[in-house]
Amino acid sequence: MSDILRIASFTVAMAALATLVILPPGVALAWLLARRQFPGRMVLATLVSLPLVLPPVATGLILIRLLGRRGPLGILLEPVGIEVMFTRLAVVLAMAVMGLPLLVRAAQAGFEQVDRRYEQIAATLGAGPVRVFFTVSLPLAGRGVAAGALLGFSRALGEFGATILLAGALPSTRTIAVAIFTYNETGQEAAATAMVAVSATIAFGALFLSNRLATSGPWRPAS
């Protein structure tokens, strides 16, 4: 039982970390896609969403071939003393890649719902683009960003295919999804069932919150 709680809290912590990691680039990407026209915009949007539709194992294969010690990025990282495979970094990375598309899509929708006039008014009053972003766009898109962060977090919680390849199924990297697989494969049905229940509960909470944020409409400044 203590094993189950330990694995669950480890997974929640890693998923939260992954969500924090993707938050700055994810929000930047979402804003860029919602507000700017530039060459390759559609290509970028498609690339970001790719992990959503690729089989997770395929994403895992791409990651492991890039980041493994024999991969092009792994070779660059080794001299600096960074090893990705079988570490917590691998867990966070796999989760981050899988969570990013969900964050970006929801946050992009959030930015698109922001009335451009507010941004324009702020600009005419002398606010620079950075100030407009932080004082007008981001607060108004806050719900979308928060909903996206929670969606990404939920996806990260359940990540299996890419995680088991990149992070392995070691005691030190075992997430809820990997533990469910291991318990099932070794016939420990009671443990597997308990793990499924814990996982469903956490995911329900995060998704519930995300849905409430997403469906309650864009926040409008009080008049």
Next chain:
Amino acid sequence: MMRLTMVFLALSLVLAACALPGEDGRPTRRDRPLLVSAAVSLSGVMETLTTDYTRRTGTAVELNLAASTVLAIQIIAGARVDLFVSADLFQMDRVAAEGLIRSGTRVDLLSNQLVVVVPADVTASVTSPAMLLQPMFGRIAVGDPDGVPVGVYARAYLESVGLWDRLKVRLVPGRSARAVLATVEVGAVDAGIVYRTDARSSDGVREVFEVPVAEGSAISYPAALTTQGTNPAAAEQLLRYLQSAKARAVFEQAGFIVPESQQ
């Protein structure tokens, strides 16, 4: 709502802070535990044996337990695995073909045997493979014959006794021996072909036929040191321990066959 999200994020951060330190003082290469990648079907025995090995020698062992395919891909990508124990000859060959096996270290550690199982509450007697043609065995679960080892072995056996073509239409492929076992346990199929070790591990199935070892194709669990390990001396010691009398007893207790050459 925003406040709720903030509370949630803050809670997650606290959790992250609690979970992150601890063992994160990254071990230096020297005191890094021995990293053993073993097929998930060996989980029970490998956990017992490596625990005992650590108790005897003081050398810590970390077990990476997954499908042999996954383990092979990881090693090929550069994982610092000291010892690889595969449930699949092909995956070991694949790693060897990349030049990642330390020469002279590969052994056929274990063997297994195919058995026919039925749900525990079914009475059936099977004294020859041809009896699988009886109508009561309308659906037979097997490992996917195109790649899951237990299915590849089952196909080879059924072909060798001339039953493959007639039984083919009744076969329900599963993606692992464990998945096959589960479909038999719940009675979704009338019978299944699994390893003897799987049959032993389950109360939900009954063994009705054992494929004679001489007739089935040789089932092998090869083990070898990889060239990427950080502690070859200890890995070699562990591999020797896995071939000891003490280890043999544990393997045989679980239903594995320890090849003659090692006895």
